[in-house]
Amino acid sequence: MPFQRFVETGRVAVISDGPNKGKLVSIIDVIDQTRVLIDGPASNVPRGAIRLNQLHLTKFRIKFPFTASTAVVRKTWTDAKINEKWSESVWAKxxxxxxxxxxxxxxxxxxxxxxxxxxxxxxxxxxxxxxxTASRNGTLFGKKKMAKGGDKPKPTKKARPQKEAPKKK
Incomplete structure (x- = not known):
């Protein structure tokens, strides 16, 4: 399933626009295709309608009855420890x-x-x-190779015998 975060009752979201920007809220009810009813009991956001394009959905979700009161939402919010989970998330950091x-x-x-x-x-x-050091050990490119000037002594050049010039008659 490609999507993990759905607009649903109990979904925790971050407000991205307006006077309450950056505060956590919970979706209480879906009003229509573009608006939801939110409530932020822990972040002092009053219950009200907000456009979905002003919200960023988080991975957190709390369960409470359909169109629950603020007191019920606050109790489930604290029981689920949403503020602690949010503060430990990478997004909040x-x-x-x-x-x-x-x-x-x-x-x-x-x-x-x-x-x-x-x-x-x-x-x-x-x-x-x-x-x-890796270059000297010969392990620079992943394979153990003979190092330059490593353990084996270099072969010495043997002196070739000089060819005699042909004798003139």
Missing amino acids: KISSKEKRAQLTDFDRFKLRRARSRRNHIRTASFLALRK
Whole structure:
């Protein structure tokens, strides 16, 4: 099945637009093809209608009766520990890292750039050292080969006997 996240009662979503942008809500009911009734008991979003193109569906879903009250939604939300699950998700971590990055000052950005430069220099130096030893061992391209100047001594060139020039008569 190609789709995993459906617009359904109990689906947790993130608001992508408007005054409550970035807050978690739960879908309470589907009004029509383009609008749903939402409620955000833990994120202080009041119950109301919202367009589907203003929501990003998450993988989380809670189960409660059809068109449940805010109190019922809040209880199932806390029982399912949606806030903890959301904070551990990769999506939430990316959002928080973007927020941290947006709060950086010029000096913080400078320090970050210098730290990356140092890290990359160390990484490159260690990679080149490993590549050099692999090349000397003969394991650079995956197969064990005879190293240049390895264990066997190089054969010495034997002196060829000089051909004598033909004698003139």
